[in-house]
Amino acid sequence: MSASPIAIMWFRNDLRLADNPALMAACRWAGQNGGRVLPVFIYDDVIDGQLGGATRWWLRHSLQSLDHSLGGQKLHLFRGTAQDVLTSVQAEYQVTALFWNRCYDRPSITRDTAIKTHAHQTGLMCESFNGQLLFEPWDVKTGSGGSFKVFSPFWRACLKMPPPAAPQAAPDHIPLATVTPSQAVSLAELDLAPKPFDWAGGLAERFTPGEAGARAQLHDFIDERLIDYAALRDYPDQRVTSELSPHLRFGEISPRHIWHATAHHADAHPAQAQTTAKFQSELGWREFAHHVLFHAKDLATIPLQPAFARFPWVQDADALKRWQTGQTGFPIVDAGMRELWHTGYMHNRVRMIVGSVLVKHLLGDWRDGLAWFDATLVDACPANNAFSWQWIGGCGADAAPYFRIFNPVLQGEKFDPKGVYVRQWVPELRNLPDTLIHKPWEAPRLVLIGAGAASYPDPVIGLRQGRDRAMAAWREMKKTANFEEGDMT
Ligand SMILES: Cc1cc2nc3c(=O)[nH]c(=O)nc-3n(C[C@H](O)[C@H](O)[C@H](O)COP(=O)(O)OP(=O)(O)OC[C@H]3O[C@@H](n4cnc5c(N)ncnc54)[C@H](O)[C@@H]3O)c2cc1C
Numbered sequence: 322m323s324a325s326p327i328a329i330m331w332f333r334n335d336l337r338l339a340d341n342p343a344l345m346a347a348c349r350w351a352g353q354n355g356g357r358v359l360p361v362f363i364y365d366d367v368i369d370g371q372l373g374g375a376t377r378w379w380l381r382h383s384l385q386s387l388d389h390s391l392g393g394q395k396l397h398l399f400r401g402t403a404q405d406v407l408t409s410v411q412a413e414y415q416v417t418a419l420f421w422n423r424c425y426d427r428p429s430i431t432r433d434t435a436i437k438t439h440a441h442q443t444g445l446m447c448e449s450f451n452g453q454l455l456f457e458p459w460d461v462k463t464g465s466g467g468s469f470k471v472f473s474p475f476w477r478a479c480l481k482m483p484p485p486a487a488p489q490a491a492p493d494h495i496p497l498a499t500v501t502p503s504q505a506v507s508l509a510e511l512d513l514a515p516k517p518f519d520w521a522g523g524l525a526e527r528f529t530p531g532e533a534g535a536r537a538q539l540h541d542f543i544d545e546r547l548i549d550y551a552a553l554r555d556y557p558d559q560r561v562t563s564e565l566s567p568h569l570r571f572g573e574i575s576p577r578h579i580w581h582a583t584a585h586h587a588d589a590h591p592a593q594a595q596t597t598a599k600f601q602s603e604l605g606w607r608e609f610a611h612h613v614l615f616h617a618k619d620l621a622t623i624p625l626q627p628a629f630a631r632f633p634w635v636q637d638a639d640a641l642k643r644w645q646t647g648q649t650g651f652p653i654v655d656a657g658m659r660e661l662w663h664t665g666y667m668h669n670r671v672r673m674i675v676g677s678v679l680v681k682h683l684l685g686d687w688r689d690g691l692a693w694f695d696a697t698l699v700d701a702c703p704a705n706n707a708f709s710w711q712w713i714g715g716c717g718a719d720a721a722p723y724f725r726i727f728n729p730v731l732q733g734e735k736f737d738p739k740g741v742y743v744r745q746w747v748p749e750l751r752n753l754p755d756t757l758i759h760k761p762w763e764a765p766r767l768v769l770i771g772a773g774a775a776s777y778p779d780p781v782i783g784l785r786q787g788r789d790r791a792m793a794a795w796r797e798m799k800k801t802a803n804f805e806e807g808d809m810t
Pocket of ligand 1: 554562563564565566567569570603604605606607608610667668669670672673676694698700701702705706707709710713
């Protein structure tokens with residue numbers, strides 16, 4: 322038995338020391354009660370259900386980094402049901418308090434509510450905090466007190482609220498408990514290595530998981546790229562966006578920190594106020610996705626617009642495979658899907674194009690796209706991924722209407738006009754002229770052979786044929802479902 326009372330700091334999607342309100346509270350509690358803080362991470366079914374191969378890779382490195390920041394061998398890892406793990410630690414030590422930062426998905430809320438109830442019944446002090454969002458989903462309300470279904474009024478309402486609190490520095494001193502719970506496991510025992518084979522080399526080349534990596538990424542973005550963000554954020558070859566999404570996914574940096582750092586920058590550089598507001602509004606989309614997640618029944622499976630439950634999606638395993646592996650014959654799509662596989666990341670504009678081709682030209686179910694992104698994205702998260710796929714599918718909150726169909730050739734020509742992005746990820750097209758780079762099927766056979774592009778596949782479906790089929794499916798759904806736009810659960 323440890324002599325001092327212990328507060329458990331339960332880390333989840335908040336793998337950082339700075340601006341971590343639950344950790345601050347645990348330290349404060351320890352100071353006031355002559356106690357110690359026991360940092361834990363529990364790999365339970367809820368977390369397991371939210372991870373794919375790429376996010377497992379990220380989590381492994383992020384846990385390693387957090388443990389290092391705590392001094393090494395100080396973050397206690399567990400596998401099992403969260404309640405059982407917490408009960409076992411309580412049985413072993415004099416645990417009198419429990420702190421965590423809130424999650425907003427249903428399985429986490431159900432788990433956390435039960436744990437809080439149990440804690441209160443057993444006399445354990447238990448407190449939760451907002452460490453993940455700028456605004457709590459229940460604080461942002463429509464005039465009639467409901468939740469928002471459209472982004473612009475949501476974001477306007479957010480901007481009228483008191484601004485997010487200034488971020489707090491990491492605690493000067495964390496009075497760590499010097500005990501090792503008997504059921505703790507090693508990082509290797511969490512078994513987070515990519516499976517069934519290790520494809521993570523490209524992920525490590527592109528990203529540095531952990532709090533220090535997140536800060537470096539933010540400062541690099543503010544110093545070098547924020548200035549061009551509003552103008553160039555849609556151009557995948559420019560790489561002007563922050564690439565903070567996986568760091569935000571695991572809470573290695575707080576949105577408050579990003580908000581205030583960019584706001585300070587805009588104060589010091591008034592000419593960058595507009596680009597900064599644009600960037601902050603993208604953080605707003607993240608807020609909106611969490612708002613919608615919190616209020617939805619099951620964002621990952623149930624279309625927010627009920628009529629889409631009857632949409633005639635087509636199960637075409639071959640087309641899905643070609644889409645997943647970057648072999649659709651549409652260069653901008655294949656570039657995106659190959660970038661995703663190689664790096665665990667894809668530019669937002671390209672995510673929109675590949676998503677549109679899947680759910681429209683190929684009539685693929687948005688949930689199949691969601692599942693592949695969940696498996697392969699380093700930033701895959703229950704809010705943004707499900708929200709965005711519903712948006713792409715035309716069935717989500719403030720979604721692009723299904724009948725607006727992106728043409729991948731025109732999108733490629735507009736946002737990758739010189740084919741730089743396509744040439745990087747689809748090297749077999751490298752030698753095609755700019756005029757053909759987004760539509761190689763129009764090249765004469767001899768030109769294809771001469772450019773070394775003859776092995777590149779023909780389009781998986783004709784653009785006109787895919788478009789017409791999608792529109793027919795949409796009309797069919799409207800007929801049978803008595804569809805009204807904006808009709809949402
Ligand atoms: C089909 C599809 C699936 C997506 N899946 C995910 C996902 O699993 N995880 C994820 O974080 N984002 C997802 N997005 C949103 C967006 O593509 C990424 O957040 C963005 O590309 C990340 O790059 P960045 O950090 O450079 O973004 P920046 O442009 O620098 O934006 C800053 C931050 O704002 C947030 N953000 C930006 N755009 C959006 C958006 N449209 N919706 C919600 N939040 C946004 C992200 O947290 C991002 O890190 C998806 C978009 C689409 C179209």
